[in-house]
Amino acid sequence: MGGSTGRTAPHEARVAAFWDRYTGQARSAPAFLAGHPLVVARAAADVRRLPEVAAPDVRGAGAGAAYLRDVLHRRRHGLSLRTTGAAVLELPGRPGDVLVGSSRATLRRKVRAAERRGLACRPVTDPGEREALLARAHAAEAEHPDPRYRVSAPDNSDLLAFGHWYVTEDADGRALHLAVVPVAGEWAALRYFRTLSWGEAESDARYLASAHLAAALVATGVRHVLDPEPPGTQGPGLRHFQRMVGYRYVRLVAAAQEAASPVRRRVAVGALSLAAAAAGVSLEAEWLLG
Template identity: 40%
Template structure:
């Protein structure tokens, strides 16, 4: 692929692959960054070329949750908003979300869920939300996957927050719970957890995703952002997210005058310097020049 053929979408996909390779190699993030300085420099160039979405939040509970999530530290240096968050573009017409070849699995799994009697509904009653929290926290204690097991979970702080949606089985048992705080045209996927590991729970995840996105579309939401960044996802979750339409984007807070300040630029150069020093190889000027050229072409 030549520089003139590189599009923003290509660079986003390549940046996603950069983190996918880290997941497949099962090494620490810092080791992955320092492992191959050429790929790291290329990834930095791809990061800087990513679409930058604008966000203006208020002091509402939903706004504060979204801002807190995007401003949290990643790698102890940057914020999630700066290093790229996983964002799903919510269509203006709700029915358009499940269309297209890329959503074939979503449609198939959703149909399977509906055939088995699974149905989704919004939960506004706080007493019912409290009961669901109890079932959720109990389920996390016995999660089969140790990465998600949590014997000290307490999600009561989410009661009364945002859009509560639940996928129920034919017998009325909750299968998957989603909690999505909202602020204007933005929403945060604060919680999306299955209460079991059966094929029925798997199908319910797809059906509930479609239900939530279509509901957000009706309410005028344009962007649904995850709390977990691309460098933090498991391989399975990364595949699941991209299949559902999540893509990596930077986020600019409108009230931030200089989201990428000189201080942040210095941090980037420090990462580059460490990557080169780690490999002890020349060639920075050539690679950096190529990155600058690609970025200029992408934004022209």
């Protein structure tokens, strides 16, 4: 896929630009789509050209499989990862290769900066420490200086069900970043990946956590890391960070396609198609509404 070459294909860049435009406007999803049929049609064509990756097999038991199963079936604002494209990190075969290649130049530079600051990332296995970090994460969300990321009453208690926890600390042992990752077979998902405070050190901590997490997951046999949020709910800053650490947009292809959803979906697709027809184009809207 695109992440393995270090090059971003033009159609992938256009998909990212489309989502930047989509998330930068205040209109509802149906209003935006109906009001921009040509833009949507072009984006749909670009999404169809994204590299295909077989979606994870999530038929097994366990918290990781259950989480991934929920993510693949989830819809937010009508958006589904299987129909919009998903940000996926393709991992190398060896932990030592995580920082190898021209596409990892920014990641290497940021990791070196974090290490010069004395930052370190480590796994967290003690239940008591996990509880304490969860409380710290809740406090950080409630106190976030940016209202876009502030949550008045956060609840991430489900994190305690997952086995892979990683904290990034400064030289004094102060927790700067928390990552919690459900794993199912060769797939992992970024259930929680947030700084616990704000500043330049915390920015570097994100990159160090990305590199450390990738190497640790490779060692356990994971080959793909999925960002569970649909691109239509993510801002440009997050998309930029994803590119810097190696995530690329792909199409998740299921072995067996799901049955068509109810009348509501068909009506929405029909309305968008009519809007596109009025503009003189042919629009296939299923990719966006799911």
